[in-house]
Amino acid sequence: MSENDTGAAPSAAPKHFLEQWIEDDVAAGRTGGKVVTRFPPEPNGYLHIGHAKAICLDFGMAEKFGGECHLRLDDTNPTKESDEFAENIKEDIRWLGFDWGEHFYSAADYFDTMYEIAERLVQTGRAYVCFLSQEEWKKHRGIPTEPGIPSPWRDTPPEENLARLRDMKAGKYKDGECCLRAKIDMASPNIHFRDPVLYRINRLPHYHLGTKWCIYPMYDFAHPIEDALEGVTHSMCTLEFEVHRPLYDWVVDRMDEMGMLVERGGVKIRPHQREFSRLGISYTVMSKRKLAELVEKGLVSGWDDPRMPTLCGLRRRGYPARAVRAFCEGVGITKFISTTDVGILESAVRDELNKSAPRRMAVLDPVKLVIENMAPGETHECDAVNNPEDPAAGTRKVRFGRELWVERADFMKDPPKKFHRLSPGREVRLKYACLFTCTGFSEDENGNVTEIRGTWDPASLGGNAPDGHAVRGTIHWADAATALALPVRLYDRLFSVENPDADPDRDFKELLNPESRKDATALCEPALAAAVPADGAVQFERLGYFFPDPIDSKPGAPVFNRTATLRDSWAKIAKGG
RNA sequence: UGCCUCUUGGUGUAACGGUAGCACAACUGACUCUGGAUCAGUUUGUCCAGGUUCGAAUCCUGGAGAGGCAACCA
Numbered sequence: 344m345s346e347n348d349t350g351a352a353p354s355a356a357p358k359h360f361l362e363q364w365i366e367d368d369v370a371a372g373r374t375g376g377k378v379v380t381r382f383p384p385e386p387n388g389y390l391h392i393g394h395a396k397a398i399c400l401d402f403g404m405a406e407k408f409g410g411e412c413h414l415r416l417d418d419t420n421p422t423k424e425s426d427e428f429a430e431n432i433k434e435d436i437r438w439l440g441f442d443w444g445e446h447f448y449s450a451a452d453y454f455d456t457m458y459e460i461a462e463r464l465v466q467t468g469r470a471y472v473c474f475l476s477q478e479e480w481k482k483h484r485g486i487p488t489e490p491g492i493p494s495p496w497r498d499t500p501p502e503e504n505l506a507r508l509r510d511m512k513a514g515k516y517k518d519g520e521c522c523l524r525a526k527i528d529m530a531s532p533n534i535h536f537r538d539p540v541l542y543r544i545n546r547l548p549h550y551h552l553g554t555k556w557c558i559y560p561m562y563d564f565a566h567p568i569e570d571a572l573e574g575v576t577h578s579m580c581t582l583e584f585e586v587h588r589p590l591y592d593w594v595v596d597r598m599d600e601m602g603m604l605v606e607r608g609g610v611k612i613r614p615h616q617r618e619f620s621r622l623g624i625s626y627t628v629m630s631k632r633k634l635a636e637l638v639e640k641g642l643v644s645g646w647d648d649p650r651m652p653t654l655c656g657l658r659r660r661g662y663p664a665r666a667v668r669a670f671c672e673g674v675g676i677t678k679f680i681s682t683t684d685v686g687i688l689e690s691a692v693r694d695e696l697n698k699s700a701p702r703r704m705a706v707l708d709p710v711k712l713v714i715e716n717m718a719p720g721e722t723h724e725c726d727a728v729n730n731p732e733d734p735a736a737g738t739r740k741v742r743f744g745r746e747l748w749v750e751r752a753d754f755m756k757d758p759p760k761k762f763h764r765l766s767p768g769r770e771v772r773l774k775y776a777c778l779f780t781c782t783g784f785s786e787d788e789n790g791n792v793t794e795i796r797g798t799w800d801p802a803s804l805g806g807n808a809p810d811g812h813a814v815r816g817t818i819h820w821a822d823a824a825t826a827l828a829l830p831v832r833l834y835d836r837l838f839s840v841e842n843p844d845a846d847p848d849r850d851f852k853e854l855l856n857p858e859s860r861k862d863a864t865a866l867c868e869p870a871l872a873a874a875v876p877a878d879g880a881v882q883f884e885r886l887g888y889f890f891p892d893p894i895d896s897k898p899g900a901p902v903f904n905r906t907a908t909l910r911d912s913w914a915k916i917a918k919g920g
Numbered sequence: 921u922g923c924c925u926c927u928u929g930g931u932g933u934a935a936c937g938g939u940a941g942c943a944c945a946a947c948u949g950a951c952u953c954u955g956g957a958u959c960a961g962u963u964u965g966u967c968c969a970g971g972u973u974c975g976a977a978u979c980c981u982g983g984a985g986a987g988g989c990a991a992c993c994a
Contacts, residue, residue: 357933357934357935357942359933359934363936383994384994385993385994387993387994417994419993419994420993420994422993423993473992477991477992480992481990481991484990485990486922486990487922487923487989487990488921488922488923488990489922491990518992519992521992522992523992524992531923532922532923532924533923533924533989534923534989534990535989535990537990540991540992542992543992544992545992559992561991561992561993561994562993562994563994566994580994582925582926582987582988583987583988583989583994584988584994585924585925585988585989586923586924586925586988586989587989588924618925620926620987625931673932673933673943673944674932674933675932675933675934677926677932677933678925678926679926679927679932679933679986679987680925680926680927680986680987680988681931681932681933682931682932683931683932683944684930684931684932684944684945686931686944686945687931687932687943687944687945689944690943690944690945691944693956693957697956697957698957702954728953731952731953731954731956731957732957732958761955763955764955772953773953774953774954775953776953805953806953807953814953815955816955817952817953817954817955818954819954882954882956884954884956885954885955885956886954909954909955909956909957910955910956910957911955911956912955912956913955914955915946915955916955
């Protein structure tokens with residue numbers, strides 16, 4: 344799926360600092376002829392749009408430099424990992440349009456090697472088994488401003504450590520009774536150098552390896568080993584791992600000493616880590632914990648609720664994968680902490696859907712319109728354009744008769760001058776059908792309009808004014824005799840404030856937008872019965888983009904999710920006065 | 921009162937010592953059988969103070985502000 348098919352010179356696009364970094368390494372011959380990146384999710388949750396940014400970066404850089412990107416499940420902690428998460432992760436990445444080819448790996452693939460490295464570190468006096476409790480260790484470790492105190496187990500002879508490590512592996516100790524620590528520097532200003540844990544005991548079964556192991560490597564130990572073993576050249580992650588980098592390099596150094604770095608093209612491949620800023624988007628939250636809380640408390644319908652920033656949620660909402668990718672390209676890669684306006688995402692979605700979505704007519708808040716100079720039972724057909732942005736999409740026939748449904752908001756009893764829609768004495772165009780002049784209306788005792796009356800100009804069938812005079816307003820409609828009532832879900836932003844994380848003392852759940860989902864029934868032109876998820880979102884003319892819900896739709900009976908509204912400049916005029 | 925990182929319009933970013941540009945948003949106008957789309961145009965910015973330089977968003981010094989690090993999570 345090439346993005347550079349426009350003929351534009353690739354060198355013209357500005358390079359972000361990571362692309363520059365890779366380019367320099369390639370030029371210096373450090374990659375052995377192949378750039379290798381990796382996307383390493385832990386299968387303990389669903390991917391969200393923040394992950395999409397990383398996926399686009401990891402796969403995108405590999406593609407740009409003609410290399411490969413490995414999908415590697417970082418399953419080093421059996422506590423919350425499962426195949427369900429693993430499968431969803433794969434599906435989401437494929438949906439985005441990326442392909443890892445043969446390069447699917449799992450941290451668990453390397454457990455034997457990792458253990459072997461651990462034993463060698465013990466044998467060379469670079470690691471020891473520590474029996475300090477977590478509370479005791481917390482005191483020993485110290486705080487960033489003060490050096491730590493060495494563990495009493497720090498100088499245990501290697502042979503004893505080796506025996507204890509083997510006992511750990513053999514299950515002779517209880518969970519948490521001891522751990523394997525690297526012996527580095529208890530006085531380092533970098534906490535991660537103060538004898539970090541390499542292995543801990545955990546008897547929960549691993550989702551793939553079952554009870555084969557009762558000890559599991561920590562991320563800081565496992566990640567550089569995985570990268571090195573796979574010949575990864577460029578390991579990109581988010582900013583919070585920046586302080587872990589010296590430890591990453593320490594592990595790679597040890598592997599180098601052990602002669603374990605892979606060679607490619609006569610070059611020893613040393614993986615390097617660099618960090619970039621994670622994606623933040625306004626009016627939503629991105630933390631796995633908070634998203635999980637929304638799901639668990641039933642505040643959304645699930646991980647794939649169309650209001651969720653998860654990839655499965657966006658997909659169910661009707662966001663095209665291309666739009667998500669275009670958005671990720673657009674936000675760029677930097678080290679600044681930032682929050683991207685959700686409007687930019689929505690803009691990417693509209694931009695994509697405007698080009699691709701077929702147009703249909705549906706009325707969300709209906710009021711009856713009667714064409715008084717048309718006989719009951721009289722019907723006409725008109726040609727409707729399927730997509731003005733794509734002539735190849737052709738036209739379709741739409742039927743109409745004496746009674747139609749039109750949008751309540753398209754009528755005003757006493758309108759301001761700039762209102763170009765229905766009101767007594769005014770003429771509008773009924774899209775694709777004819778010109779219509781409003782002559783009167785009825786209302787109930789509360790002043791709610793119940794019926795709009797008027798006359799049509801039969802000579803304008805097809806929408807053209809016979810004398811060529813200009814008609815300012817065009818409104819959409821549905822034929823009352825044939826309209827289909829279909830359920831729609833009107834989605835809006837999940838939170839009512841820009842930054843739900845802003846105040847740590849305020850429960851973010853109180854900031855949910857109570858209007859983020861409104862259910863309604865749309866009166867639709869009959870063609871809409873055939874809408875299916877595989878065809879993507881359709882545009883309800885003048886209203887927005889709507890996508891058949893993949894779960895709740897039945898054949899011939901779609902349930903529509905509103906993906907995005909159309910820009911509405913009348914709303915701005917009306918609001919501004 | 922430790923270490924590391926960052927600071928460019930409202931928001932996200934570009935400019936690698938040489939005209940501060942782009943996208944989104946906003947605002948004008950044109951066009952339009954979607955008050956959509958499209959097209960043209962406008963408004964808004966280098967955190968502060970010094971220094972180096974013919975010339976600084978960029979280099980140096982100091983300050984201010986923001987974020988990260990003290991899980992046997994990743």
